[in-house]
């Protein structure tokens with residue numbers, strides 16, 4: 109009699125072996141976009157200018173073909189159609205971002221732009237009416253230009269402004285939004301303070317990017333604490349951050365390259381992940397050591413890598429309910445660098461000389477995260493591929509099939525606690541300085557038509573099946 113009882117007990121406890129090609133119950137799936145990449149309506153209904161509007165209007169040559177986000181996919185007017193596309197895809201979740209200057213045109217709370225609030229209320233309600241959960245990114249790169257005039261993220265006070273902005277979001281949308289992401293890819297955000305062709309286009313490499321990162325980590329920690337102290341009890345949501353973590357594999361099997369690949373990952377992922385997700389908090393020791401030493405060698409009285417107070421280390425450490433992971437490819441890293449000094453690349457002392465689409469890199473990175481930063485659930489908040497095959501995008505289907513197969517193995521075999529997956533992107537959109545030439549969408553958008561007509565690609569039907577069944581078809585090919 110013990111056997112059926114034991115089996116029943118195991119079933120109750122959830123110990124049944126999931127079939128390897130099915131995601132566990134409750135696993136959330138969906139698609140993502142970002143405000144500047146899709147909304148358009150750049151100066152409508154009281155929206156303020158953002159740093160990308162400003163950069164592309166001043167320097168049209170920074171965008172491929174002079175493309176910019178003035179109209180983009182026109183989602184500001186076509187959001188209902190977007191929601192119908194999401195519904196056709198059977199998504200559980202839609203990840204989108206809120207444009208800070210659409211809500212706060214000056215960046216501060218002196219003016220709260222009601223039409224901006226209304227737009228996001230309409231979008232959120234339309235999603236919920238269609239059975240889709242909203243996942244909101246608070247900052248997907250479109251800083252109010254008014255705040256850039258006072259230094260943007262290099263100004264430590266920006267953390268205060270971000271807290272006030274977040275409060276407006278929790279107050280207005282927190283009754284219905286249960287998934288919050290403070291920042292999308294902070295490593296990319298701070299590149300705008302190290303190079304020219306990325307907003308805000310204020311190059312101070314090896315200085316400005318470290319300062320911006322420092323402010324941003326403090327801003328993230330404070331918003332997480334704000335939510336938990338003032339909103340969590342009533343709103344019961346989760347707050348995380350989306351970090352871009354590509355695979356970092358040694359270019360050769362030499363000891364130097366193996367060590368360099370680790371070091372590279374600490375400078376790329378660890379810069380943001382270590383202060384939040386490691387047991388000890390603060391920047392990775394290898395960063396502290398190398399940037400301090402280089403700064404000294406350069407004759408500086410202080411390190412280019414700013415120093416957290418003990419209080420800051422404490423409130424930033426553990427400031428996340430989940431680890432948001434954006435993953436696309438695997439880098440191959442060598443122990444050599446040609447960068448000029450000062451720069452983050454020079455401090456890293458390693459270079460990603462090439463990259464490739466290798467689905468094994470996805471499973472590897474999921475295991476790496478869970479080993480490096482134990483105790484957190486992972487939500488894959490971006491994964492996808494650019495293709496130029498139009499509507500018959502068999503290469504995108506192949507990519508998703510392989511990457512999702514590796515994800516399932518990580519979840520079902522390695523027991524990595526992944527709770528959801530967002531495909532990038534719902535539709536073709538403005539790929540920043542690369543304009544409309546790089547296409548990541550499940551839907552095609554006709555950027556030559558004033559109607560911005562959307563058409564489902566073959567991959568849309570493929571993903572709609574997976575989103576419904578939570579099963580990935582058996583793999584029958586190989587990208588790598």
Ligand SMILES: *[C@@H]1O[C@H](CO)[C@@H](O)[C@H](O)[C@H]1NC(C)=O
Pocket residue numbers: 344
């Ligand atoms: C809070 O959310 C969790 C899921 O994240 C759910 O299990 C729980 O029932 C919710 N609690 C309340 C009080 O709504």
Ligand SMILES: *[C@@H]1O[C@H](CO)[C@@H](O)[C@H](O)[C@H]1NC(C)=O
Pocket residue numbers: 358359360361
């Ligand atoms: C490194 O060594 C492994 C195992 O010997 C081998 O499979 C792999 O191809 C080698 N990689 C390189 C880049 O040489």
Ligand SMILES: *[C@@H]1O[C@H](CO)[C@@H](O)[C@H](O)[C@H]1NC(C)=O
Pocket residue numbers: 442444445446459461
């Ligand atoms: C550095 O520059 C040299 C000479 O141009 C080149 O051969 C080498 O591949 C470069 N190394 C890296 C890591 O980019």
Ligand SMILES: *[C@@H]1O[C@H](CO)[C@@H](O)[C@H](O)[C@H]1NC(C)=O
Pocket residue numbers: 189559560561562
């Ligand atoms: C605009 O697009 C929608 C679907 O995307 C279509 O139903 C409508 O007919 C189009 N209108 C024009 C004028 O092309």
